[in-house]
Amino acid sequence: xxxxLRRARTIIRKALEKGRExxxxxxxxxxxxxxxxxxxxxxxxxxxxxxxxxxxxxAYGAVMLGMAGTAQMKRAExxxxxxxxxxxxxxxxVIPVPGGVLVRDKKGTVIGxxxxxxxxxxxxxxxxxAGIDAVGLTGEI
Amino acid sequence: xxxxLRRARTIIRKALEKGRExxxxxxxxxxxxxxxxxxxxxxxxxxxxxxxxxxxxxAYGAVMLGMAGTAQMKRAExxxxxxxxxxxxxxxxVIPVPGGVLVRDKKGTVIGxxxxxxxxxxxxxxxxxAGIDAVGLTGEI
Amino acid sequence: xxxxLRRARTIIRKALEKGRExxxxxxxxxxxxxxxxxxxxxxxxxxxxxxxxxxxxxAYGAVMLGMAGTAQMKRAExxxxxxxxxxxxxxxxVIPVPGGVLVRDKKGTVIGxxxxxxxxxxxxxxxxxAGIDAVGLTGEI
Amino acid sequence: xxxxLRRARTIIRKALEKGRExxxxxxxxxxxxxxxxxxxxxxxxxxxxxxxxxxxxxAYGAVMLGMAGTAQMKRAExxxxxxxxxxxxxxxxVIPVPGGVLVRDKKGTVIGxxxxxxxxxxxxxxxxxAGIDAVGLTGEI
Numbered sequence: 001x002x003x004x005l006r007r008a009r010t011i012i013r014k015a016l017e018k019g020r021e022x023x024x025x026x027x028x029x030x031x032x033x034x035x036x037x038x039x040x041x042x043x044x045x046x047x048x049x050x051x052x053x054x055x056x057x058x059a060y061g062a063v064m065l066g067m068a069g070t071a072q073m074k075r076a077e078x079x080x081x082x083x084x085x086x087x088x089x090x091x092x093x094v095i096p097v098p099g100g101v102l103v104r105d106k107k108g109t110v111i112g113x114x115x116x117x118x119x120x121x122x123x124x125x126x127x128x129x130a131g132i133d134a135v136g137l138t139g140e141i
Numbered sequence: 142x143x144x145x146l147r148r149a150r151t152i153i154r155k156a157l158e159k160g161r162e163x164x165x166x167x168x169x170x171x172x173x174x175x176x177x178x179x180x181x182x183x184x185x186x187x188x189x190x191x192x193x194x195x196x197x198x199x200a201y202g203a204v205m206l207g208m209a210g211t212a213q214m215k216r217a218e219x220x221x222x223x224x225x226x227x228x229x230x231x232x233x234x235v236i237p238v239p240g241g242v243l244v245r246d247k248k249g250t251v252i253g254x255x256x257x258x259x260x261x262x263x264x265x266x267x268x269x270x271a272g273i274d275a276v277g278l279t280g281e282i
Numbered sequence: 283x284x285x286x287l288r289r290a291r292t293i294i295r296k297a298l299e300k301g302r303e304x305x306x307x308x309x310x311x312x313x314x315x316x317x318x319x320x321x322x323x324x325x326x327x328x329x330x331x332x333x334x335x336x337x338x339x340x341a342y343g344a345v346m347l348g349m350a351g352t353a354q355m356k357r358a359e360x361x362x363x364x365x366x367x368x369x370x371x372x373x374x375x376v377i378p379v380p381g382g383v384l385v386r387d388k389k390g391t392v393i394g395x396x397x398x399x400x401x402x403x404x405x406x407x408x409x410x411x412a413g414i415d416a417v418g419l420t421g422e423i
Numbered sequence: 424x425x426x427x428l429r430r431a432r433t434i435i436r437k438a439l440e441k442g443r444e445x446x447x448x449x450x451x452x453x454x455x456x457x458x459x460x461x462x463x464x465x466x467x468x469x470x471x472x473x474x475x476x477x478x479x480x481x482a483y484g485a486v487m488l489g490m491a492g493t494a495q496m497k498r499a500e501x502x503x504x505x506x507x508x509x510x511x512x513x514x515x516x517v518i519p520v521p522g523g524v525l526v527r528d529k530k531g532t533v534i535g536x537x538x539x540x541x542x543x544x545x546x547x548x549x550x551x552x553a554g555i556d557a558v559g560l561t562g563e564i
Contacts, residue, residue: 005186035317035472038193041182045146052179064473081499081506081519088515089476091373110471189392190317191346194371217363224363233370237363287468320475323464327428334461 001105002033003112007135008040015116015131016044019123027118027127030055034111036063044118051117053093058100058124059115060093061086066110068140069100069125099124102140103132114139142246143174144253148276149181156257156272157185160264168259168268171196175252177204185259192258194234199241199265200256201234202227207251209281210266213237240265243281244273255280283387284315285394289417290322297398297413298326301405309400309409312337316393318345326400333399335375340382340406341397342375343368348392350422351382351407381406384422385414396421424528425456426535430558431463438539438554439467442546450541450550453478457534459486467541474540476516481523481547482538483516484509489533491563492548495519522547525563526555537562 003011008031019027026044028051033039036059043051062068065086067075076083076096087094098121103112114132116124125141132139144152149172160168167185169192174180177200184192203209206227208216217224217237228235239262244253255273257265266282273280285293290313301309308326310333315321318341325333344350347368349357358365358378369376380403385394396414398406407423414421426434431454442450449467451474456462459482466474485491488509490498499506499519506519521544526535537555539547548564555562 005183009183033190033317035190035315035319037184037190037317038182039184041179042146042150043178043180045143049174049176049178064471065477066471066473079520081503084507085480085499085510085515085518085520086477088510089480089518090473092515189346189348191348191372195347195368198367198371217367221363225366228367228370233367233374236367236371238361238367287465291465315472317472319466319472320464321466323461324428324432325460325462331456331458331460 001109001111003031003039003103005040010135011114011131012040012042014134015114015127016042018127018130019119022123024119024123024127027116028052028055029131030059030115032059032063032113034063036060039112047118054095054117055115057093057095057115058097058117059113061096062100062102062113063110064090068102069096069098070141072096072100073098097121098141099128101125101128101132104138104140142250142252144172144180144244146181151276152255152272153181153183155275156255156268157183159268159271160260163264163267165260165264165268168257169193169196170272171200171256173200173204173254175204177201180253188259195236195258196256198234198236198256199238199258200254202237203241203243203254204251205231209243210237210239210241211282213241214239238262239282240269242266242269242273245279245281283391283393285313285321285385287322292417293396293413294322294324296416297396297409298324300409300412301401304405306401306405306409309398310334310337311413312341312397314341314345314395316345318342321394329400336377336399337397339375339377339397340379340399341395343378344382344384344395345392346372350384351378351380352423354378354382355380379403380423381410383407383410383414386420386422424532424534426454426462426526428463433558434537434554435463435465437557438537438550439465441550441553442542445546447542447546447550450539451475451478452554453482453538455482455486455536457486459483462535470541477518477540478538480516480518480538481520481540482536484519485523485525485536486533487513491525492519492521492523493564495523496521520544521564522551524548524551524555527561527563
């Protein structure tokens with residue numbers, strides 16, 4: 001199973017809506033597939049230009065390691081050199097903080113990840129979860 | 142002036158609609174801003190996983206060089222080593238073929254680029270132009 | 283659907299058996315999943331040490347582009363600068379010759395790729411197909 | 424002397440069996456030769472897609488430095504900048520934690536390394552040792 005483009009669009013819209021409802025700063029949201037490849041992305045007007053690689057990095061690490069942003073952050077805090085080394089083997093593409101949310105289907109299989117950036121990491125994760133909830137999938141922050 | 146997210150969405154939708162109308166293979170469409178940074182992207186269901194970097198590479202070269210895909214291709218055919226060297230300085234991120242379309246406002250200023258991939262380069266460019274036309278901007282293939 | 287480890291093992295064994303039956307040079311065989319990630323690999327005794335990245339590069343380009351080795355080679359011959367640029371966006375990881383074989387399920391969906399290296403490109407592709415046939419999947423050389 | 428493919432297969436199978444016996448998460452196991460080059464690899468069903476580079480990074484550092492994962496981790500904890508610099512010269516390919524196990528022959532010569540990832544670093548190392556023991560070689564965690 002994978003995240004269809006239709007569902008990816010809904011995830012992004014609902015995450016952005018949540019951000020506006022919570023009066024967050026402009027958000028950027030990426031949806032990756034189960035192989036860590038980009039399916040859809042949107043950056044709100046007013047967001048800084050470099051937001052794509054940040055959103056991507058949060059979601060990419062989650063898919064590649066099978067570990068959501070919160071767990072990555074804990075590992076980075078406990079063992080900084082380990083997450084630095086992980087970034088080496090993944091080409092420097094991992095941002096190990098909340099806002100990188102694993103997406104699972106009903107059986108618990110990881111089918112992709114959502115990456116949100118723009119506000120605090122915790123608020124980014126809340127916005128991501130709003131998108132994932134809206135399509136009936138399970139998120140792991 | 143820049144391409145708003147609202148307009149970027151319309152560009153992508155209309156490009157994808159054009160692809161379906163012409164019965165092209167599944168397309169992927171990126172919109173970059175005037176600085177070459179990703180604003181929005183969608184990959185249709187059934188497209189190969191690696192389509193983001195190809196779409197991005199077509200649009201990125203167009204913005205960074207201020208030269209659309211067709212002109213880049215001509216340059217690559219005339220002087221392959223030049224485009225190879227350009228790719229050196231741009232981190233290997235340029236795909237110099239049609240489907241990378243410059244977007245200009247009414248004064249002729251470049252405000253971004255659209256990159257389309259999935260079918261032949263010429264068809265990719267037609268789909269990109271359909272999106273750009275739909276928002277009243279000027280495309281240069 | 284994906285290629286299970288059990289099936290990946292059979293693909294590799296049957297490809298190696300085919301190589302021995304045809305008296306090819308020592309082969310190396312990789313199986314990638316639908317996202318281009320390594321699932322299984324074996325290098326026969328006597329093969330050169332650098333065979334993993336070659337096998338990987340054949341299969342990786344096939345998955346990422348959704349285009350098997352033979353079609354990639356044709357494109358490289360027709361438009362060398364295009365395949366060079368594609369390699370730029372994929373981090374230099376693509377080897378565009380036969381021996382990179384797409385694997386499809388019964389519906390025609392790409393579920394991975396097999397990369398074989400060690401003998402001539404054409405013989406490498408024959409060995410890959412023997413492995414894919416053995417598990418009842420469809421290969422595209 | 425080197426690790427034959429036959430032995431590499433046994434190492435991988437026995438490491439995976441140990442993982443199942445201990446009820447670990449799905450494991451990925453790589454065997455590298457004395458030059459740090461990939462000989463064989465398997466990723467169990469259910470493991471995250473990005474496990475190859477992690478398994479590889481554990482074993483690669485062990486071979487290249489002649490120092491097993493536990494000693495590398497100690498060095499990273501004592502002198503993080505040193506392991507970061509080592510990663511610079513080795514292209515960012517080293518993961519300095521347990522689960523990267525040196526393999527020695529009866530004379531004590533390093534003939535390769537095994538890298539295991541998927542569970543805790545300590546459990547990964549136990550699984551690697553089970554594989555190495557099964558072929559009568561000596562492991563150094």
